Amino acid sequence: MSASLAWSLPWAEPREAAAKSVGQALTDATLPDLDEAALVAACLSGQQGAFDVIVERHRRAVYQLCYRYVGNHEDASDLAQDVFLRAYRGLKNFRGQSSLATWLYRIGVNVCLNRVSAKAPQTEPIGEYQFVDVHAEPASEKMLKDERGARVRAAIAQLPPKQRSALILRMYHDMSHQEIADTLGSSVGAVKANFFHALGNLKKLLGSE
């Protein structure tokens, strides 16, 4: 995770007072220029558009995280919406000890694990709901790549939840083992072991097809 995402707001100052002072000085036009701490403060002060900016910044990553867990667009978009709604509810409890992205991933992992434990993932056929940019690369290469990707995603969806979480967060969201451990409430050693076994099982699953 980038160190630039770390909080800089002086939290020693009473939070609500800081939020009000930030909120009063802002307009919707200036919101997109704010850093995360100021955006959160603006949200807490009741600035309507501040949360929209947070959503806009993180929606793609949160959607992709959800998609990797459930393997289909429909569920992924529902889950991503749920992640942001929970984030909105819990924003007042966010202390800035991690980046907003890590905090959103943590919510996302919990939401997704709850979903996958309750419902078997339904991976969708290749091409469904997929936007195809016909100018990007030759169709045959694109099809082969999509096919490989679909196989890998289907195999990841079959991994046990902890292995799946370790693999997804490490490989696709560039989180450190420590951040993953914090997110999953686990140890770095356990995360590394889960990541190692996830790769081993993934190889078996892909080799058995």
Next chain:
Amino acid sequence: MRHLTADELVDLVEGVALESDVPHLATCATCRQQLAELHATMAMASDAEVPAPSPLFWDHFSSRVRDAVAAERAVRGSWWRRLSSWPGVMAPMSAAAAAILVFAIVLKTMSTPSNRPEVTSPAPVASSAQATTSSALPGTSGVELLNDSMSADDPSLTLVADLTDALGWNEAADADLALAGSAEHAVTHLSRDELSELERLLKEALGGKGA
């Protein structure tokens, strides 16, 4: 020979540790193969991108989240409005609190031992029992017995009192009535039957005298 652990292999495959720093790899084909497989699997996995949804999807998604958040705000707002409105919520809440308070007081009162009827009622029952069976209870107080079982205005007691005023110790002893101490003491320690018998004897004696 000790093979590389999962932790060591992960560090190698992620580039945290260099292969040149692990001499074991040069001599162990098993660990070399395992490391190669991990590299291959990671390369394959990293190539699996999430299919990009339609560009229109993101606006639609943001709109959905905005609506959900607005609904959340509305729910919170209505909750606070309801709480602050008087008497919309406060009156029923006050009534409920009062009902709970009354219920608690009643419960407390009922559970206090001094107010339990089953605890206090045995006393008079015992008293009346003592009144009827005082001869069988050696320590029973005669005053209590008289007070509980008979009125001081009882004509038979008045008669006994009148008659015993003239009764000497010897006569009482002859009648087997002088149990201990004074005549009053003896009288107050007699049961109703004994008192009746005493009355009969006294009348008999007095009748004999009179006759």
